[in-house]
Amino acid sequence: MSEHEYLQRFGGQARELIVRISWCWTKKSGPFQKVGELYCARARFDQAIDVADNAIIGKGLDNWIEWLTPKKLVGHPYGHDFKKGHLYRVLVREATDDVDRRRTYLLERVFEKDVVEPRLDPLVQFADGFLDPVLERYLLVEDGASGWANVFGYRRAGVRTLGYACAADDEPVAEIGRLAWMEKESGARLKTNFDKLGVYRAHVREGRQDRRQLMLVELVGKVADARFAHIAEEYLEPVVLHNRFGTFTLDRTYDWYAGEIDYLGEPCEAYLQVEDGTTDAAFQLSRLCELCGDLAAVDRRVRAYAADEMLEDACEWCEDDLDRAAFMKAISPVSVSVSEDGSVEFAFDDADIFAGHTILVDMEPDGKLVEAYIAG
Numbered sequence: 513m514s515e516h517e518y519l520q521r522f523g524g525q526a527r528e529l530i531v532r533i534s535w536c537w538t539k540k541s542g543p544f545q546k547v548g549e550l551y552c553a554r555a556r557f558d559q560a561i562d563v564a565d566n567a568i569i570g571k572g573l574d575n576w577i578e579w580l581t582p583k584k585l586v587g588h589p590y591g592h593d594f595k596k597g598h599l600y601r602v603l604v605r606e607a608t609d610d611v612d613r614r615r616t617y618l619l620e621r622v623f624e625k626d627v628v629e630p631r632l633d634p635l636v637q638f639a640d641g642f643l644d645p646v647l648e649r650y651l652l653v654e655d656g657a658s659g660w661a662n663v664f665g666y667r668r669a670g671v672r673t674l675g676y677a678c679a680a681d682d683e684p685v686a687e688i689g690r691l692a693w694m695e696k697e698s699g700a701r702l703k704t705n706f707d708k709l710g711v712y713r714a715h716v717r718e719g720r721q722d723r724r725q726l727m728l729v730e731l732v733g734k735v736a737d738a739r740f741a742h743i744a745e746e747y748l749e750p751v752v753l754h755n756r757f758g759t760f761t762l763d764r765t766y767d768w769y770a771g772e773i774d775y776l777g778e779p780c781e782a783y784l785q786v787e788d789g790t791t792d793a794a795f796q797l798s799r800l801c802e803l804c805g806d807l808a809a810v811d812r813r814v815r816a817y818a819a820d821e822m823l824e825d826a827c828e829w830c831e832d833d834l835d836r837a838a839f840m841k842a843i844s845p846v847s848v849s850v851s852e853d854g855s856v857e858f859a860f861d862d863a864d865i866f867a868g869h870t871i872l873v874d875m876e877p878d879g880k881l882v883e884a885y886i887a888g
Contacts, residue, residue, distance in 0.1 A: 515548040515580060522605040522618040524776060525653050528564065529617075530601050530662070531557035531577065532632045536594040543583070553590035559632055563601070568631065572613065577604060579619040592622060597664035599627035634663045638694050642717035642727040642729040649716050649726065650677040650684070651691060652740040654747070654764070655708045666694045671706050672789070673726070675743040686743045688789025689724035691716065704731060709744045711737040751791050753784075757804045760784055762791060773800075773848070776807060781847040796850045803848065803856065814858050814873050814881065815840040821884040826865045834865070841869055853877055862886070 523672075535556040544551045555577045559570045581591035594600065601624040604617035630636050652675040660669035670692035677684040691714070695703050706712065713732040719725030751762035753769055760771035760782065769784040784796035801812050819839040827834050842863040849857045854877035862871050869886040876882055 513546055515550060518547045518552070518580070519618070521607045521609055521616075521645050524605060525607045526563060526605050526620060527617075528601065528623070529560040529562055529569075530599055530627050530629050530632065531560040531570075531575075532599055533594045533596055534558040534664075537590060537598055547580055548584075552578055553581050553588060553592070554578050555592070555594040561629060561631060570615065574614045576614075576616045577602070577619045578616060592619070598625070599629055599632055600625055601627050606680055613614075625695075634666050634668075635694055638663075638666075638668065638692075639717075639727065641721075642719055642725075644717065645713050646717055646729050648678070649714055650680070650682075650735065650737060651712050651714055652676070652684070652725075652741075652743055653691070653706045653708075653710050653712060655705075656706045657702055660702060662697065665697055667697055667702060668692065668694050669702055669704070674747055674789075677739060680700055684739050685745060686746070686877055687724060691725060691726045691728055693728035705730070707734065709747070710734050711740050737747070753793060753797060755797060755801065757801060758782060760793070760797070762786075764789075768849075769796075773804060775845045775848070776811060778845060780845045783847065783849040785849060785850055785851045795854065798854065799850050799854045799856070800848065803850075811845075814875070815843065815860075817881040818843065818860070818871055818873050818884040822871070822886075828864050830864070839865070846870060859887075 537553065544553050546552065555572060557575045557577065559568060560575070562565070562569055562704075565642040577825070578593065583589050584591070587593075600622055602619060603621040603623065604619055607616040607618070610616060651673045654672040654674050657669040657671050659797060660667040670690050673687075673689040673691050675684045675686045676689065692773040693704060711734065714728055715730040715732065715737050716726040716728055719727070747764070751773075752838075753760040758771040758773045760769035762769050766789055767790075769786070771782050773780050773782045782795040782800060782829050784800065786793050786796070816836075819836045823834065823836055823839055826839055829876055842865060844863070846859040846861050847857075849859070851857075856875040858875070860871040860873070862869055866886045872883075872885055872887050874883045
């Protein structure tokens with residue numbers, strides 16, 4: 513593509529945006545692609561404010577800023593030293609050939625660096641999802657946080673709650689909820705920690721959309737509270753489903769029943785996914801029984817679909833002249849997972865066709881096969 517052809521992609525009126533950079537070039541990134549004799553340098557933002565109407569744009573989209581530049585010997589090699597998590601006020605033009613969820617903007621000018629804009633502050637955005645006032649709660653916590661998400665200098669984490677009481681003398685309510693918080697990045701571990709099935713006194717704010725979603729304002733501390741004992745005991749009681757195809761045990765950590773079925777003479781893991789904190793899987797179990805009742809026909813159809821969708825890529829991966837029949841025969845079942853809505857995910861061992869990547873095939877609730885791809 514020539515420089516002229518590249519610039520023709522960007523039309524319309526220039527827009528002034530305040531962008532929050534989510535990715536920028538580092539020395540490990542390598543050189544950018546060339547357009548004519550220039551480099552097409554890039555940065556990415558996850559959200560922006562359109563200065564003209566103060567609207568927040570870009571959420572959930574793949575937003576790129578690009579500019580053409582000669583590679584320099586001193587300073588930033590590609591002209592603009594953007595920094596991840598920082599805000600910039602820029603002038604851009606949007607590409608006219610944007611597709612699906614991708615947006616590309618041509619950078620014309622950087623007006624201001626390190627802009628202060630509270631509406632794009634991650635902590636402010638997080639807190640905006642919760643109501644005032646601050647309330648006191650006694651919470652039975654399922655377990656500690658298993659991890660966190662890094663959000664521009666913060667860590668966003670959460671734990672599931674199994675029950676709550678509003679005051680020290682209230683009868684607790686057994687209800688699944690979630691307690692979430694953000695803290696500044698510091699050290700290798702979270703600053704806020706919880707013990708499995710511990711009861712904690714906390715100051716919280718309720719979610720705007722769902723009062724069971726709580727924001728942690730202050731953790732007062734862990735308390736010895738016998739009121740929650742019956743809720744904890746019920747949680748620890750094993751929940752098991754039996755039928756002629758197998759035995760399935762509830763794993764509350766992952767919100768699914770796990771078991772094993774006979775998949776045409778081979779052992780195969782089976783999962784019945786349930787809604788957060790619930791135990792009802794009658795529909796999912798009936799869907800699995802429906803599949804197992806005619807498994808030979810289902811298996812042939814799923815393998816054939818995977819072969820039709822993936823054979824061309826398979827031949828490139830394994831550098832072999834693999835045919836449809838050989839592909840179908842080579843792969844072997846790993847698991848069958850049934851979702852709450854009746855959709856199904858089939859997982860197959862790839863027999864090293866895709867260098868050890870698991871093959872996944874998705875089936876909609878009506879039985880239609882919609883996608884075949886490799887995991888990871």
